[in-house]
Amino acid sequence: MLESRPPHSSEPTPDAPQAGEPLTLEKAFANLTDPDVSLRYYAAWWLGKFASGEPRVVDALILALQDEADRTELGGYPLRRNAARALGKLADRRAVPALIDCLDCSDFYVREAAAQSLGMLADPTCVPSLLKLLEGGVEGNLLVPGRPHPVQPVEAAMEALEALRAREAVPLIEPFLHHPLPRVQYAAARALHVLTRNPVYGERLIKAIPTVDLKLRRTLLMDLGASGYLPGAEAIAQAAVENSFKLIALRSLLENHLREANESTLSPASQQVMSLMDALL
Amino acid sequence: MTRIVTQAANASELIRAVEQADSPARLTEAVRALTEAQLEAGIPVLIKVLGYNNPEAAGVAVKGLVKLGKVAVPAILEQLDDYNYGARAYSFRALATIADPQALDALLSAAAADFAPSVRKAAAKGLGDLDWSQLPDEQREPAQQKTLEVLLQILQDLDWAIRYAAIVGLQGLAKAGMQGNPAAPSTSSGVTSQILHRFDHLAQADPDLAVRARVVMAQQQLGVSDPTEGALRVALEPIAH
Numbered sequence: 001m002l003e004s005r006p007p008h009s010s011e012p013t014p015d016a017p018q019a020g021e022p023l024t025l026e027k028a029f030a031n032l033t034d035p036d037v038s039l040r041y042y043a044a045w046w047l048g049k050f051a052s053g054e055p056r057v058v059d060a061l062i063l064a065l066q067d068e069a070d071r072t073e074l075g076g077y078p079l080r081r082n083a084a085r086a087l088g089k090l091a092d093r094r095a096v097p098a099l100i101d102c103l104d105c106s107d108f109y110v111r112e113a114a115a116q117s118l119g120m121l122a123d124p125t126c127v128p129s130l131l132k133l134l135e136g137g138v139e140g141n142l143l144v145p146g147r148p149h150p151v152q153p154v155e156a157a158m159e160a161l162e163a164l165r166a167r168e169a170v171p172l173i174e175p176f177l178h179h180p181l182p183r184v185q186y187a188a189a190r191a192l193h194v195l196t197r198n199p200v201y202g203e204r205l206i207k208a209i210p211t212v213d214l215k216l217r218r219t220l221l222m223d224l225g226a227s228g229y230l231p232g233a234e235a236i237a238q239a240a241v242e243n244s245f246k247l248i249a250l251r252s253l254l255e256n257h258l259r260e261a262n263e264s265t266l267s268p269a270s271q272q273v274m275s276l277m278d279a280l281l
Numbered sequence: 282m283t284r285i286v287t288q289a290a291n292a293s294e295l296i297r298a299v300e301q302a303d304s305p306a307r308l309t310e311a312v313r314a315l316t317e318a319q320l321e322a323g324i325p326v327l328i329k330v331l332g333y334n335n336p337e338a339a340g341v342a343v344k345g346l347v348k349l350g351k352v353a354v355p356a357i358l359e360q361l362d363d364y365n366y367g368a369r370a371y372s373f374r375a376l377a378t379i380a381d382p383q384a385l386d387a388l389l390s391a392a393a394a395d396f397a398p399s400v401r402k403a404a405a406k407g408l409g410d411l412d413w414s415q416l417p418d419e420q421r422e423p424a425q426q427k428t429l430e431v432l433l434q435i436l437q438d439l440d441w442a443i444r445y446a447a448i449v450g451l452q453g454l455a456k457a458g459m460q461g462n463p464a465a466p467s468t469s470s471g472v473t474s475q476i477l478h479r480f481d482h483l484a485q486a487d488p489d490l491a492v493r494a495r496v497v498m499a500q501q502q503l504g505v506s507d508p509t510e511g512a513l514r515v516a517l518e519p520i521a522h
Contacts, residue, residue, distance in 0.1 A: 243399065244398070244399060244442070247442055248442075251441070251442075251445075251491040254490075254491050254494060255490045255491055258490060258494060258513070258515055259490070259515055262515055263513060263515065264513050264515065265513065266494060266497055266498055266501065266513060270494065271498055274491075274494065274495055274498055277445070277491075277495075278406070278449050281402045281403060281405070281406040281442075281445075281446045281449060
């Protein structure tokens with residue numbers, strides 16, 4: 001699986017609503033329909049993290065995607081967000097139609113979580129709906145005034161299309177190389193490299209490394225790792241970022257390359273990536 | 282006589298320049314000047330720099346300590362910083378590269394039990410690179426056996442990067458075992474054969490592709506890969522927890 005970028009909505013570990021015993025599967029399952037919305041919210045997160053995809057758990061989470069009780073002041077749907085994230089992790093494709101419906105939700109963060117989870121579930125039937133998120137192009141996806149995110153979750157959509165190897169997305173992704181937000185540009189370059197294997201896009205990620213601040217540099221390193229562009233290995237190893245972070249990016253680069261090339265004997269280039277990793281220990 | 286006096290004056294100036302540096306850039310510059318002079322008297326201050334939260338200066342200080350080599354080891358061991366894991370990781374990188382078996386016990390306990398993953402990784406790698414020839418013959422085998430036990434134990438870690446570092450350490454230890462038997466180079470030591478046996482299993486069974494790939498690379502570099510069985514297993518069914 002490709003290494004995920006940090007989404008716009010951070011996914012903090014929610015505080016357990018009550019001090020007391022830790023949840024069990026039965027308790028979390030029961031809490032998902034508790035009248036107390038904070039219990040439901042926590043249970044949805046817990047199930048995504050600790051449950052295996054039992055059918056009744058998946059069914060209950062699909063139902064939670066239509067919750068109307070848990071609302072934020074701005075009209076967001078916190079329970080739906082957590083349920084959508086959990087469904088991506090539980091690997092049950094029965095969730096796909098309900099997640100596709102979530103791409104029309106009024107809450108940006110529900111749409112973002114649904115797009116990410118659709119990328120993880122690897123069911124190509126969602127591709128046309130993901131493409132629709134990109135149809136507004138750059139002009140239709142500038143930052144929403146007063147909010148930290150564009151109109152649509154375009155980064156999550158591009159990442160999902162990349163994971164689904166949806167080559168038909170290339171013409172819709174290309175304009176985002178010129179989006180005013182650098183992190184959107186890099187998400188586009190990364191997806192385009194995975195979908196086309198054209199080194200132009202990998203080089204673009206490498207060239208950006210020294211020009212950005214530390215936080216964005218970390219994102220770039222993850223993108224370069226996920227792109228599987230092997231000539232990026234040296235640039236990752238040299239970047240001014242913590243060693244532990246470079247190690248994670250190089251591992252992602254190596255694994256994505258090995259899977260893509262289906263390498264059964266190690267090429268010299270793969271060995272070189274590991275030599276760079278050794279030097280970071 | 283004059284020359285010695287000048288050198289001493291020069292040494293204390295170089296050390297003072299490090300202690301009094303008032304910007305990260307000046308610190309790095311002063312540390313570089315001190316390491317170029319290769320002064321034993323500068324060792325304590327170079328070790329202090331490892332804890333200043335200045336990665337560039339710390340990197341230069343590590344190189345300086347490595348250049349001084351064996352003579353720096355007792356002071357590094359003495360000054361290990363229990364409260365600053367960043368400083369500790371740099372110290373263990375220096376010890377790992379100097380490769381003096383005086384540091385064996387410190388490396389073993391750090392690899393096995395340090396709370397900071399960066400320290401454990403540096404120590405695990407360092408265990409494989411030790412210059413075992415510096416140990417008297419009767420101590421060598423028990424020391425290698427103990428090192429093997431620690432590295433095999435941390436192969437159970439849930440953190441892929443710790444396991445990766447353990448493989449790097451084990452490769453070094455296996456190589457030492459192959460060279461350490463000049464009387465009969467074709468028969469590897471017990472330590473080496475245990476490692477190779479473990480590698481055969483891990484190349485198939487480790488849950489992380491990067492770790493499996495590193496095992497295959499170790500087998501190739503040790504010259505023990507079997508072309509029919511040594512192939513990398515790219516896909517691996519998730520192992521039940």
